[in-house]
Amino acid sequence: MTGPLLRIEGLTKRYRPPSPLPFLNGPPRTVLDAASFTLAPGEALGIVGGSGSGKSTLALCGVGLLRPDAGRVVFAGRDVTGERAPPGMQMVFQDPKASLDPRRRIAAIVGEPLRPAKGEREGLVAEALGEVGLDPAVGGRLPHELSGGQRQRVAIARALVARPRLVWLDEPVSALDVSVQAQVLALLWSLRERHGLAYILISHDLAVVARTTERLVVMEGGRIVEAGTTAEVLARPCHPYTQTLLDAVLPFDPKAAKARLERFRRDRPRGA
Amino acid sequence: MSLLEVRGLRLDLPAPSGAIRVLRGVDLSIEPGGSLAVVGESGAGKSMLALTLLGLQPEGADVRGSIRLLGRECVGIGDRAMRRMRGGGIAMVFQEPQGALNPVMTIGRQVAEGPRRRGLGRGAARALAGEALARVGLDPARYPLDLYPHQLSGGQRQRVMIALCLAMRPKLLVADEPTTALDATVQAGVLALLRDLAEGEGMGLLLVTHDLAVAAAMTERVAVLYAGHIVETGPTAAVFARLAHPYTRALAAARPGLDGGGGVPIGGRMPSPRNVPPGCPFAPRCPRADDRCRAEMPPLAAGADGHAVACFHPHGRGT
Amino acid sequence: MARRLAFWLGGGLTSALVLTALLGAVWTPYPIDAVAVVERLQAPSPLHPFGTDQLGRDMLSLLMAGAGTSLLVAAAAVAAGAGFGVPLGLLAAFRGGVADEAVMRLSDLALAFPALLTAAMIAATYGPGVLDAVVAIAIFNVPVFARLARSLALPLTGRAFVQAGYLAGKDALGVVVVHVLPNVASLLVVQAAIQLAFALLAEASLSYLGLGVQPPGASWGRMLGEAQTYMRLAPHVVLFPGLAIVLAVMGLNLLGDGLRDRLDPRLWEGS
Numbered sequence A: 001m002t003g004p005l006l007r008i009e010g011l012t013k014r015y016r017p018p019s020p021l022p023f024l025n026g027p028p029r030t031v032l033d034a035a036s037f038t039l040a041p042g043e044a045l046g047i048v049g050g051s052g053s054g055k056s057t058l059a060l061c062g063v064g065l066l067r068p069d070a071g072r073v074v075f076a077g078r079d080v081t082g083e084r085a086p087p088g089m090q091m092v093f094q095d096p097k098a099s100l101d102p103r104r105r106i107a108a109i110v111g112e113p114l115r116p117a118k119g120e121r122e123g124l125v126a127e128a129l130g131e132v133g134l135d136p137a138v139g140g141r142l143p144h145e146l147s148g149g150q151r152q153r154v155a156i157a158r159a160l161v162a163r164p165r166l167v168w169l170d171e172p173v174s175a176l177d178v179s180v181q182a183q184v185l186a187l188l189w190s191l192r193e194r195h196g197l198a199y200i201l202i203s204h205d206l207a208v209v210a211r212t213t214e215r216l217v218v219m220e221g222g223r224i225v226e227a228g229t230t231a232e233v234l235a236r237p238c239h240p241y242t243q244t245l246l247d248a249v250l251p252f253d254p255k256a257a258k259a260r261l262e263r264f265r266r267d268r269p270r271g272a
Numbered sequence B: 001m002s003l004l005e006v007r008g009l010r011l012d013l014p015a016p017s018g019a020i021r022v023l024r025g026v027d028l029s030i031e032p033g034g035s036l037a038v039v040g041e042s043g044a045g046k047s048m049l050a051l052t053l054l055g056l057q058p059e060g061a062d063v064r065g066s067i068r069l070l071g072r073e074c075v076g077i078g079d080r081a082m083r084r085m086r087g088g089g090i091a092m093v094f095q096e097p098q099g100a101l102n103p104v105m106t107i108g109r110q111v112a113e114g115p116r117r118r119g120l121g122r123g124a125a126r127a128l129a130g131e132a133l134a135r136v137g138l139d140p141a142r143y144p145l146d147l148y149p150h151q152l153s154g155g156q157r158q159r160v161m162i163a164l165c166l167a168m169r170p171k172l173l174v175a176d177e178p179t180t181a182l183d184a185t186v187q188a189g190v191l192a193l194l195r196d197l198a199e200g201e202g203m204g205l206l207l208v209t210h211d212l213a214v215a216a217a218m219t220e221r222v223a224v225l226y227a228g229h230i231v232e233t234g235p236t237a238a239v240f241a242r243l244a245h246p247y248t249r250a251l252a253a254a255r256p257g258l259d260g261g262g263g264v265p266i267g268g269r270m271p272s273p274r275n276v277p278p279g280c281p282f283a284p285r286c287p288r289a290d291d292r293c294r295a296e297m298p299p300l301a302a303g304a305d306g307h308a309v310a311c312f313h314p315h316g317r318g319t
Numbered sequence C: 001m002a003r004r005l006a007f008w009l010g011g012g013l014t015s016a017l018v019l020t021a022l023l024g025a026v027w028t029p030y031p032i033d034a035v036a037v038v039e040r041l042q043a044p045s046p047l048h049p050f051g052t053d054q055l056g057r058d059m060l061s062l063l064m065a066g067a068g069t070s071l072l073v074a075a076a077a078v079a080a081g082a083g084f085g086v087p088l089g090l091l092a093a094f095r096g097g098v099a100d101e102a103v104m105r106l107s108d109l110a111l112a113f114p115a116l117l118t119a120a121m122i123a124a125t126y127g128p129g130v131l132d133a134v135v136a137i138a139i140f141n142v143p144v145f146a147r148l149a150r151s152l153a154l155p156l157t158g159r160a161f162v163q164a165g166y167l168a169g170k171d172a173l174g175v176v177v178v179h180v181l182p183n184v185a186s187l188l189v190v191q192a193a194i195q196l197a198f199a200l201l202a203e204a205s206l207s208y209l210g211l212g213v214q215p216p217g218a219s220w221g222r223m224l225g226e227a228q229t230y231m232r233l234a235p236h237v238v239l240f241p242g243l244a245i246v247l248a249v250m251g252l253n254l255l256g257d258g259l260r261d262r263l264d265p266r267l268w269e270g271s
Helices: A055-062 A106-111 A118-131 A136-140 A148-160 A178-195 A206-210 A230-235 A240-248 A254-266 B046-053 B079-088 B107-117 B122-135 B154-166 B184-201 B212-218 B236-242 B246-254 B291-295 C002-026 C059-095 C097-112 C115-126 C130-157 C160-167 C172-208 C220-230 C236-263
Strands: A006-015 A029-039 A044-048 A070-075 A089-092 A166-170 A198-203 A215-220 A223-229 B004-013 B020-030 B035-039 B062-069 B090-093 B172-176 B204-209 B221-226 B229-235
Touching: A006 A055, A029 A055, A029 A070, A029 A223, A044 A055, A044 A206, A055 A070, A055 A166, A055 A198, A089 A148, A089 C160, A106 A118, A106 A136, A106 A148, A118 A136, A118 A148, A148 A178, A178 B246, A198 A206, A206 A230, A206 A240, A215 A230, A215 A240, A223 A230, A223 A240, A240 A254, A240 B184, A254 B184, A254 B212, A254 B236, B004 B046, B020 B035, B020 B046, B020 B204, B020 B221, B020 B229, B035 B046, B035 B212, B046 B062, B046 B172, B046 B204, B079 B090, B090 B154, B107 B122, B107 B154, B122 B154, B154 B184, B172 B184, B184 B204, B184 B212, B204 B212, B212 B236, B212 B246, B221 B236, B221 B246, B229 B236, B229 B246, C002 C059, C002 C236, C059 C097, C059 C130, C059 C172, C059 C220, C059 C236, C097 C130, C115 C130, C115 C172, C130 C172, C160 C172, C172 C220, C172 C236, C220 C236
Parallel strands: A044 A198, A044 A215, A089 A166, A166 A198, B035 B204, B035 B221, B090 B172, B172 B204
Antiparallel strands: A006 A029, A006 A070, A215 A223, B004 B020, B004 B062, B221 B229
């Protein structure tokens, strides 16, 4: 097939701030403003931006957990706007502590997206757990018995068990330690290679996105302010906000890192 | 006289299945106005170390060793004496400003509370609060003292938290992952502010973080904590130039860089503090480990430049 | 320690109440309709451990039979209240908008009518009876459960694990049944124990006023109501039914509190 796997066209979402009086809500606030991009099969796209940039709203509209006020989501040639979790699309959330039902056992959590075909179920769950580097024996445990990194592996196993073609990763490692981040990112990318998955990786940290994605979208205030191949954007950022995001990635050398912080001292970035 | 001098600090938490050994002989010191980063993964004991320094360890914890703040011993002096010590000597910025700020109290009153408790009048305390908030970049002209925490962004709330500490005029500021909950760009701003304040006010800074790069940007000295032991410590420049301990090196390699480097995972997991194997705690994950490492804990051996490593097979300069 | 005591004491009292009710349904020392005017208002004795009432009936037998009635009425009313209230509350939480507004305003309306008044109105229309008491108490229970279920479910609607349920292909009903209900069930059970105590008390009040259980059925409330004229003459005729009500209500309340501490959703915190 030649067309894109996913086409986002002019996706827009507004919220009305709630008011204590009925029918007197304030004017709507646009949190996602006409976002458009396409994704080829098997491609990895990074979306970076701060809180309030609209990147999470974009993801929620993309998988159909939020209904956009305008725009379309076309997945594999089919208009799926507002359709919850169209087949072939999955999502991994930021905080695995919150995204796993605290009262269900791991096996039930991982197997949830599977249709009832009971016979294979156990085998598929065990396989999915194995793929994310967990002993299938953890299937009998509850989420709170696992470490943060293990929980995020469970969330990834759940996303992959039904063999999607596209996975939205909403800040998949920002709740984790640096050392565990590397483990989870390495896992995500080996899975992508094995299954030819397309990824949309959302993060506030450019360093997480830089290594692993082919194309990059920078968002600020609900709009896409810059887009291009990752290498291009990193080498020649056009938008000042992209530059700020670049500056925020601290270099590893102590002297350079201390000098970098100076920049944030003199011109305080907005929102901070 | 050191600002903070910790010697042989041990902390055990009681548990039904035997004590959990969280800190297992920690030594560290900060000179007046100096700064130290304690780097480690979750579970290494770094947050518990920070809490213990403030006398906020969990009820029933068994603390041994010595913590001297401005020359005065803090271990075993009781809650009231410790509270007095906190009032004037040591203050703490927590990871989640939401949890640490009172949602139904204006930011002005919260920042003024410390000075009020020191006996300042209402007006003077309020003026001091305004000053402290201005120092952290929340100018009362734009951010009135009677705002509530929920009216501010995450980064602004963390600034309020810092102002709150600042108003107590501490000699030592302890910051436990002060920016982990914040966006990357906001993080850099808050870090810049913290360093600025520590230098400007001559405050000592003890920064707890899981990110070596934050340590690089912030402090003069660094201590790497692993499973309750300090495995490497020294001047930041020396530690980063050599990355002598295999664990420090692995942590450095795990961090993704903009150039596409890094991101190398460390295999295995940190041993649980409930069940610590003998020998070096990193040995099960260490490519350099041999039988000796698995049998005895290497001592923290200091070199000429004050750079100390607890390893039988440290990486040399440039290897 | 005190909390565990509350749990065990409450559990003990409640078990005793249930056992008494079960026993009373199949066997009582004397038949409860054995009127013997000669033996009226006898003080407690080895033959009649709790004495006899104004019609000479054995008080112990009446109390045992009354336990069943009281418990049955209370349980039926609470079950009906939860059965209607919990789905309504969940609907309000997950649908929001008009559904939410409608459920909450109807709740306000139902709560504004005292159970007694409702019962009196139903009794006036259909004549007094056990069902009348059940319906009146249930009407009072529906909004209690609706509000609680709504407020417990509301913070869960935005939780990532609920959203993950949608992504796994479940519809709203599936998500509510699989992810929401189990996570709010423990606190609903606690509330049910406390509502049971309220319902027991309400049943006693209604029967006392003659709006609930009708003769010849036994009821603690009715025993109190019919015996109060003889209170001076033979205090035991009001003492024992009163004590039974107090112990049962206290037991259920303690059980509710104890359960709350036990079922405290500690799982949420696991770090």
